[in-house]
Each structure stands twice: as C-alpha cells, then as structure tokens.
Amino acid sequence: MVSNRSQVHSNYNEQGYVVIRNYFSAAEISSLREVVLKFHQLWKEDNADFYQQEAFNSSLVTGSQYLTFDNRVKLFNFISSKKIMNLVDAVIPTNPAFMNTQLFFNPVNPQQKDFWHRDCQYDHDIEMQKKVIHDTQVLHLRVPLFDELGMELVPGTHKRWDSDEEFNVRQEEKGRVSSENLSTGKKIKLAAGDLLVFSADMIHRGLYGLDRLALDILVFDSAADFVDYVDDDCLPDISMLDKINDPRLFMNTLHLKSKG
Ligand SMILES: O=C(O)CCC(=O)C(=O)O
Helix, strand or coil: CCCCHHHHHHHHHHHCEEEECCCCCHHHHHHHHHHHHHHHHHHHHHCHHHHHHCCCEEECCCCCCCCCHHHHHHHHHHHCCHHHHHHHHHHCCCCEEEEEEEEEECCCCCCCCCCCECHHHHCCCHHHHHHHCCCCCCEEEEEECCCEEEEEECCCCCCCCCCHHHHHHHCCCCCCCCCCCCCCCEEEEECECEEEEEECCCCEEECCCCCCEEEEEEEEECCCCCHHHCCHHHCCCHHHHCCCCCCHHHHHHHHHHHHC
C-alpha cells in the first residue's frame, strides 16, 4: 500500500499501476454509488438491446443525458476531490486534464469472456502502438462501487513491448485467443473503498464476476494530443464551475478545447 506522493509516482513509473486500499470511507462510496446507480439504471433502459447482447461498459457518466444538474455537480466534485487530485497530481504533475468516465459492469451473457488488451490497440496499428506506449499515456483511476474480482495487469508493460506470448494472446494471433491466461498477469482484487490507478496502455483486462460496478475516471497530460477524444457533453457547463471546489482538471480540458 502506498500513501505518499513520491511513492505513488515511483510505483506508477516502475509498475504502471498503484493500488491504495481503503482509500474512501463507506459514506463516500455510498454517496457516489447512489448517483452512479441512477445513471446506470437509465442507461440500461435506454440501451436495452446493447446491454443484453454484449455491453460490459458505458461512458459519459458525467454527461447531461441521464443525470440532473445537482447529481452531475456531485460527480464532478468527487472526480476533482482532494483524494483523487492528490493521486492525479502525483502521476501527472503538470496540467492534468479530464477526458471522460466509464462504468464497467458484468456482461449479461455469462459466456462472454474478459479479454487482454492495451487501450491504444483500438486506435493504432502495431508499429504505432510500439511508439505510443513510450509517449504520454492516459491514466485510469478505478473506483469500485462494490467488491469485485478487480483487474489483471501485466506490470511494466506501460513501458515495454509485449513478449511473444502476450502479443499472440492480446492480438489473437497463431491460434491464441485474448481470454486465455497470461503467465505474466497479476490479479488485483478490489473492494469498495479501494482505488486502482493504472495506465490505459499497459496490457490489462477487467475480471468479470461478483457484482462488479466500477467507475473509471480517465485523465491525460495536457501536453499530449488527446483533446479530440473528449466529448463536450461530459464536461461541466460554465454554470457548474463555481460549484466545483477545485475545477482545474476540467478547466485544463476546456482550455485545450478552446485552443483546438
Ligand atoms: O473492466 C473491464 O472490463 C475492462 C477495463 C478496461 O479495459 C479499461 O479500464 O481500460
């Protein structure tokens, strides 16, 4: 368990992730869960077919489609709370910017298997992936709302390329499939109240099971070219900014957007 800023920084740099146990109180999690469950219920009703057939996550939890003004403000205040910002600042010391949120849950179909990937593989070919893992990466801060099996990560792969085994499984080459076990995988079981910070570009998979419902906050370094990934609707309206205690995470994104 790590607690101070330089320890967080060095653990993240070396391993690509940091886990902090019992970081949030039961009251903090229950208040967050209440808002997120409202979103989840409405999202499921609105996306019934997708949910039944294949979904394992949703996004834009802070958007205006399902949550009221007050609940959005509550969520923005959680995302930019001292506890979250202390970690964000430890990993991205200069101008961290908010990208989005995602909500991860179990797929309805029990046959659907969890799968290894790097997030960058959905945007880039292999040669480009080899480059981008050495550039600035997107950070996920996972806040489990119920106890869950957690994530399986391959430590160090935020900075190194795949072994043959990792590559063939993740890319489904040479008859391998992405749901197979990897000898280098490390399972990180998570309980409600824990926080896991990890690099989106390391090799990872979410582990399906229990009653998982995890809010992932996505943050990037303003120096990197990610602002086009940000949907305007997931940002606070101007009228919300003075209700957010420390709005700089959102201000940095708004600033990048205004330049773009
Ligand atoms: O939890 C999951 O299902 C996958 C998580 C993941 O891939 C991510 O957060 O990037």
